[in-house]
């Protein structure tokens with residue numbers, strides 16, 4: 001039965017001002033902290049201070065804690081009543097709702113703005129996905145990311161039931177006949193902007209490892225199966241993976257070679273009867289590798305590179321690699337010790353695997369950029385709110401011109417990234433797939449380089465704004481701390497910034513006419 005809350009006067013609160021009975025008021029709510037004094041993570045003395053015990057400490061409380069502290073059931077139950085004549089003033093964003101903080105949402109969701117790229121189906125879709133993320137995904141992420149465990153099976157099941165796995169691979173034939181997000185959108189309506197929304201809404205700046213654990217391996221690995229596997233192999237693997245029953249990862253990088261795929265050393269040797277390959281080698285930094293059932297693996301073969309779909313067998317073993325973010329991502333070493341793989345598992349042309357790898361990169365980098373921009377925006381909003389509520393030298397941080405200048409730079413960076421991302425997404429919606437490899441490989445590489453550089457600059461600025469809180473894993477700056485640690489993954493996975501910068505310009509050089517001069 002719900003606890004009956006009392007109506008209390010401010011004078012009554014004031015009488016409970018010592019260790020024997022300690023009450024406080026935060027935003028019209030009366031809390032009895034008597035039995036909490038010794039349990040308070042911030043210590044006992046601060047609660048017994050003459051300016052705190054028996055007082056309305058709303059401003060002080062919010063200068064030291066995130067609002068979420070009061071919403072946690074363990075702490076919410078400390079409330080015993082409300083102050084007569086007062087009303088709650090601090091309203092958190094509800095599940096599925098938009099943020100009211102300026103620049104916390106992209107322009108198309110901001111009051112008064114319109115956009116040529118989005119219609120009502122995108123808005124409906126965003127609200128449904130955001131509600132699902134708020135209620136199902138993020139609560140799981142907050143727990144599992146801390147424990148270093150992959151997303152819970154129950155969450156992955158729900159994701160699969162809504163056909164989100166299929167949607168995360170973008171528009172296309174694989175969506176035909178599926179009920180998407182309980183029917184909120186039809187398969188034929190689904191476009192790259194819906195995919196962008198889905199990718200962005202499932203990501204959370206506070207749980208970067210978990211975000212990748214949420215089947216990042218599938219997003220970057222399964223397209224190679226969809227585009228290059230035999231019909232028989234597709235018929236077996238796609239339903240298993242899209243249905244959330246089996247997991248897949250893209251196993252390219254090795255200790256010897258990262259972005260330099262020509263240097264790969266994993267070898268696949270054909271058996272004398274020509275029916276199998278025997279694969280030997282080690283892959284490194286494989287996202288989701290630790291819990292994957294399938295590995296999309298480029299190997300050296302007689303005359304080049306061949307991409308194989310390698311199922312987990314006793315000859316395949318995996319080991320977690322501890323990285324700066326959570327092991328939720330399942331980042332692993334993958335060891336192939338003489339694995340027998342049928343030739344039917346070749347993806348794309350034998351000895352022509354480079355095409356498979358390169359064609360995969362565009363979608364991979366684009367989807368990573370979607371997440372980077374979303375998380376950077378969330379950090380801009382954290383900083384805006386903090387600058388408004390942090391009182392220093394008697395006034396809010398936001399009153400300082402230097403702070404407004406920092407915020408201006410952050411806003412300009414995220415808006416630039418978002419607008420470029422939308423422009424490229426529009427091209428993806430309208431350009432035939434084959435032309436995309438020709439025209440978009442360069443721009444997507446430069447876009448990813450730009451967004452991760454910008455995101456890193458924002459992470460650094462955010463730490464300056466939050467000070468020590470921004471490098472602390474709990475409390476007010478916990479999102480900033482996690483973001484700052486995780487943003488380097490954005491800048492590294494899918495191609496390091498310098499490699500992408502170089503690729504972008506080299507692609508443009510192909511279009512530079514030889515017959516022009518200044």
Ligand code: HEM
Nearest residue numbers: 024031041042046047052057064065066069075474475476
């Ligand atoms: C309902 C009442 C309160 C609850 C449930 C509560 C809970 C917490 C929790 C969970 C933390 C750990 C850090 C975090 O997760 O934010 C904390 C830290 C702290 N709390 Fe409280 N608290 C309460 C009231 C107060 C009050 C009235 C003060 C007044 C000064 C206070 C001062 C502090 C301080 C100084 C810290 C350490 C902050 C830091 O290290 O940055 N708390 N509190």
